[in-house]
Amino acid sequence: MAATIRDVARLAGVSPSTVSRAQSLPGMVNAATRARVAAAVEQLGYEPNRAARGLITGRTGTIGLVVPDLANPFFASLTKGVQARARHHDVAVFVADTDEDPAAEAGLVRALSKQVDGVVLCSPRASDAELEAIAQDTAVVLVNRTAGGLPGVTYDNEDGMRQAVAHLVALGHRRVAWVGGPATSWSTQHRGVGLRAAAEALQAELAPVGNFAPTYEGGMAAADQVVATGATAVVAYNDLVAIGLLARLHSRGISVPGDLSVVGVDDIAMSRMARPALTTVRLPKQEAGRIAVELLLAVLDDPDAAQGQRLKHGELHGELIVRDSTGPAPQK
């Protein structure tokens, strides 16, 4: 069994209170005593039990992270960012994966909320009302989503889409297909809006082909519909979908970018390994994770800031990375 504060106290010949203070308020205890305590701590390899501390202080030094799918590299990177930042603040992270199941979301947050100080919720599918209800009794920071006045970090999807469309239009494309992700996804909606706005501004035509799973399979499923639109370029919800498109287009003998240009979103590691390497809007994923942690810790330090008017919100910008999957529009 691991050492408790009492074991340390006994060994150092002081009371548990003194041990506790020696750790957290060193100035308050005599240097000689402090040294004895430090020696005992060292000898026993003592680490305070955060759970117990949490009961008293209300701060467990633990946060939760809820993501739709850890196998999606986008969320894996984001998780790494959260991890890294959390460790930097000496905070532990609970990770939960909803498996893209909206129903599991609320339950997971509820289950988590008791054991953590707050939760980072990524790309939640729940309604605004549900999210605000959750935020009633748990500190919440959203990622890839806005809801009510909840603090969060998002990407400027409109701007990213504008970059993508501008790139395609410059290459001579006039008709651009759009493969959306889950219909309830905030990102899908905002990317759709951004695309429509950009298409209008740049006098291109947008051809949405509907909503698909945000996966490789989703892209495979969407490919033929994309071809049927007669578009010369396509923007996919994310890179996974774009790579699925690439695969299906390849097997149908459609050349990329010769016949069709493909643009993704995210810039996951896989994208530069794709053949052809994928042109995509790079989103700073780890950065988003880091900011989410900072936001959450800030909210925890001053809950009123979040409840009141000055809500915190970070917005990150994507950057178009041009690779080999986009090229001049074919001459008809």
Added chain:
Amino acid sequence: MAATIRDVARLAGVSPSTVSRAQSLPGMVNAATRARVAAAVEQLGYEPNRAARGLITGRTGTIGLVVPDLANPFFASLTKGVQARARHHDVAVFVADTDEDPAAEAGLVRALSKQVDGVVLCSPRASDAELEAIAQDTAVVLVNRTAGGLPGVTYDNEDGMRQAVAHLVALGHRRVAWVGGPATSWSTQHRGVGLRAAAEALQAELAPVGNFAPTYEGGMAAADQVVATGATAVVAYNDLVAIGLLARLHSRGISVPGDLSVVGVDDIAMSRMARPALTTVRLPKQEAGRIAVELLLAVLDDPDAAQGQRLKHGELHGELIVRDSTGPAPQK
């Protein structure tokens, strides 16, 4: 603030003890009382605080998971397996990522150990002695590694490598290069042993090119050395490395599988998306995660089983998935 057991007790008009028992030992409390408690629980959305329970029972219902790199799809899948199984047992999971830093390992486990019942350690780089020391005061289950008599789950690397070599030899390859992963990696060692044994048995020649980072970059870095060996086929430490090889070989104008056949290990999602699609030894990743959880829970239920003689250990088998990156050896 979330509801506590006292709130529920007050609302139901009973004592906290009764609420506690109504939850855990339903048979011990009157049906009518139990119903009142259940209603109160429902109304308040009460969930017991695991941390507090853990102080008494010694079981927090939480386990830790330590992986080298969450951005590596292999570990992402494994994590999903752990998650899923843990949720099934109503156990929460702390995930920590060491960023492939062996020094961080022990520290993370130490930090985790106070807040969890046990830890699943994936592909640890620490020495056997260090691992056994850790296991002294924390229940540990290893994945991709054996050490002392610690319980764990591993893959039969020898058999997987045998399948790969047999496949290559059948295609006429006689000289096979081997790109190893981190030198301290248990998997690297066992795959190396398996390859040597298989090569000897099948009268092929093995050309090891050294140790590389288990990443896409590692593969890029190894490619030219592989070519220099004059081998007609190469087995890579994992799929990430294999895909890195593919990329560098492509840019050097070396045809796969025309000039060189490439085999990976893991079968991550990316592998079937690679061009050419990667032949690889598929390892059941989520399965490993699930088994690790079962093992850990079994150890927790009966610690002596692990300390004593009947140590638990799971071994999984890989399966060669033949895709397009392997073909007949070129005629010289």
Added chain:
DNA sequence: ACACAAACTGCAACCGATTGCAGACTCAAC
């Protein structure tokens, strides 16, 4: 109506920490 067992329920102690408060000690000044 009374005794007695069985079935419930509540009291109080406990887990491992933190922290307000008060007591003990040191030391200097009068």
Added chain:
DNA sequence: GTTGAGTCTGCAATCGGTTGCAGTTTGTGT
């Protein structure tokens, strides 16, 4: 030698649960 201020340290309460033990009901047999 007392007094007073200033440090340091320990006592005890507390957090949210769990559980051994004892007390209260309830129901049954006579």
